[in-house]
Amino acid sequence: MTGRLAIVGLGPGAGEMLTPQANAELARASDVLGYTTYLARVPLRPRQQRHASDNREEIARARHALELAAAGREVAIVSSGDPGVFAMAAAVFEAIETGDPVWRDVDVIVVPGISAMLAAAARLGAPLGHDFCVISLSDNLKPWETVVRRLEAALAADFVIALYNPVSKARPWQLGAALDLARAHRPPATPVIFATAVSRPDETIEIADLRAADPARADMRTLVLIGSSATRLVARPSGQPWVYTPRSAPQDSP
Amino acid sequence: MTGRLAIVGLGPGAGEMLTPQANAELARASDVLGYTTYLARVPLRPRQQRHASDNREEIARARHALELAAAGREVAIVSSGDPGVFAMAAAVFEAIETGDPVWRDVDVIVVPGISAMLAAAARLGAPLGHDFCVISLSDNLKPWETVVRRLEAALAADFVIALYNPVSKARPWQLGAALDLARAHRPPATPVIFATAVSRPDETIEIADLRAADPARADMRTLVLIGSSATRLVARPSGQPWVYTPRSAPQDSP
Numbered sequence: 191m192t193g194r195l196a197i198v199g200l201g202p203g204a205g206e207m208l209t210p211q212a213n214a215e216l217a218r219a220s221d222v223l224g225y226t227t228y229l230a231r232v233p234l235r236p237r238q239q240r241h242a243s244d245n246r247e248e249i250a251r252a253r254h255a256l257e258l259a260a261a262g263r264e265v266a267i268v269s270s271g272d273p274g275v276f277a278m279a280a281a282v283f284e285a286i287e288t289g290d291p292v293w294r295d296v297d298v299i300v301v302p303g304i305s306a307m308l309a310a311a312a313r314l315g316a317p318l319g320h321d322f323c324v325i326s327l328s329d330n331l332k333p334w335e336t337v338v339r340r341l342e343a344a345l346a347a348d349f350v351i352a353l354y355n356p357v358s359k360a361r362p363w364q365l366g367a368a369l370d371l372a373r374a375h376r377p378p379a380t381p382v383i384f385a386t387a388v389s390r391p392d393e394t395i396e397i398a399d400l401r402a403a404d405p406a407r408a409d410m411r412t413l414v415l416i417g418s419s420a421t422r423l424v425a426r427p428s429g430q431p432w433v434y435t436p437r438s439a440p441q442d443s444p
Numbered sequence: 445m446t447g448r449l450a451i452v453g454l455g456p457g458a459g460e461m462l463t464p465q466a467n468a469e470l471a472r473a474s475d476v477l478g479y480t481t482y483l484a485r486v487p488l489r490p491r492q493q494r495h496a497s498d499n500r501e502e503i504a505r506a507r508h509a510l511e512l513a514a515a516g517r518e519v520a521i522v523s524s525g526d527p528g529v530f531a532m533a534a535a536v537f538e539a540i541e542t543g544d545p546v547w548r549d550v551d552v553i554v555v556p557g558i559s560a561m562l563a564a565a566a567r568l569g570a571p572l573g574h575d576f577c578v579i580s581l582s583d584n585l586k587p588w589e590t591v592v593r594r595l596e597a598a599l600a601a602d603f604v605i606a607l608y609n610p611v612s613k614a615r616p617w618q619l620g621a622a623l624d625l626a627r628a629h630r631p632p633a634t635p636v637i638f639a640t641a642v643s644r645p646d647e648t649i650e651i652a653d654l655r656a657a658d659p660a661r662a663d664m665r666t667l668v669l670i671g672s673s674a675t676r677l678v679a680r681p682s683g684q685p686w687v688y689t690p691r692s693a694p695q696d697s698p
Binding site for chain 1: 464529552556594598676690691
């Protein structure tokens with residue numbers, strides 16, 4: 191008997207950004223697995239089993255979900271944001287590739303969600319309005335040299351850059367190093383944004399410039415955006431300025 | 445009297461991927477503006493004005509929306525996918541920056557949507573599971589040299605690449621040129637995906653390899669993904685293989 195595994199994106203947090211598809215998958219599940227903090231966002235339903243785990247246990251959680259599904263359960267495994275962007279989907283497919291061959295028969299569905307970068311960009315205006323790169327600053331699973339090589343390529347080619355996993359207790363210095371690299375490529379006035387807990391009650395959005403950007407403004411819940419040479423602010427009478435990157439790039443773009 | 449302008453992401457097409465926030469904004473609007481094809485996806489509501497326009501008229505549409513909002517209307521302007529990714533949000537902020545100063549008083553909200561790349565990735569597995577770049581292949585608003593420079597940087601630094609606007613009647617050769625560039629950097633077996641009209645009735649997903657990838661498989665509705673050196677296929681007993689990019693990058697990654 192083979193069940194089903196839905197890898198569900200919860201979006202950034204607010205219920206108004208949870209898709210009907212994600213909601214339907216959570217409603218039909220017999221078992222819901224996830225990092226404790228994300229699981230707490232899912233309304234408890236009768237006769238549903240919950241399996242919370244630490245955020246560093248992605249592969250173990252993926253295997254547990256596949257075991258349950260292979261035994262005939264209807265399983266949902268949840269991620270914040272979109273499950274395909276530095277989240278659970280890649281862990282599940284890695285578990286399938288390297289695990290019990292019967293797991294390849296499990297009916298797997300990936301349910302996209304509003305990712306942290308899209309939610310943050312919407313709050314700011316349109317900072318991702320032109321070509322951009324998305325980089326995880328975590329060097330838990332890749333060498334720091336690879337991070338540096340990708341940052342330098344993105345900076346040199348004038349992409350807007352979205353940084354996931356900017357900092358953790360075990361990785362305190364990487365964001366500072368990334369901002370230092372950016373200072374070698376981009377003007378001091380380049381907008382840098384710290385978007386934390388977007389759409390949740392403790393949301394904060396800070397707009398800095400590259401000269402003054404302080405890596406201490408970021409925590410594990412922060413998405414950091416570094417503008418391209420074209421990214422600009424538009425002042426408004428009340429509230430923070432808008433931040434956007436124009437659709438056009440001039441001939442003399444650096 | 446100043447009204448309100450919501451820049452609304454419709455997601456890729458299926459109603460199950462339209463967020464409650466987007467739905468609420470469409471329901472409250474007195475006026476809905478958009479490219480004819482996208483407007484056709486929005487259910488018609490009583491007493492709602494609709495303003496359809498051609499897809500090349502983004503700035504004119506943005507100005508029209510701002511005029512209506514500045515006159516006190518409740519306006520929604522729609523984009524497919526996410527409005528912040530090569531879509532209407534950047535056009536609106538460009539119109540605000542360069543237009544009538546009273547437009548800066550308009551209450552503007554950006555409503556994120558499931559972008560084409562997230563929807564396509566979900567259908568495939570987790571191809572965006574690691575660092576990636578997002579590039580518009582259109583050279584209508586930027587020089588082709590800028591496109592080439594960014595493609596080469598992304599290829600050299602081994603990013604997964606998502607290509608928006610791969611082809612149009614006026615731009616028939618650019619995708620072929622981009623795939624030729626990729627062949628100079630990546631192995632012939634690198635997965636290349638053509639994801640067309642994802643979540644709509646005419647959805648097609650084609651998985652090719654870089655050697656055989658045929659640019660004629662793409663049209664205006666296609667999102668093209670080029671794998672990194674780590675992107676791989678996982679065969680399954682029925683259906684297309686899964687495509688995913690592992691969370692880890694080895695020390696000897698190119």
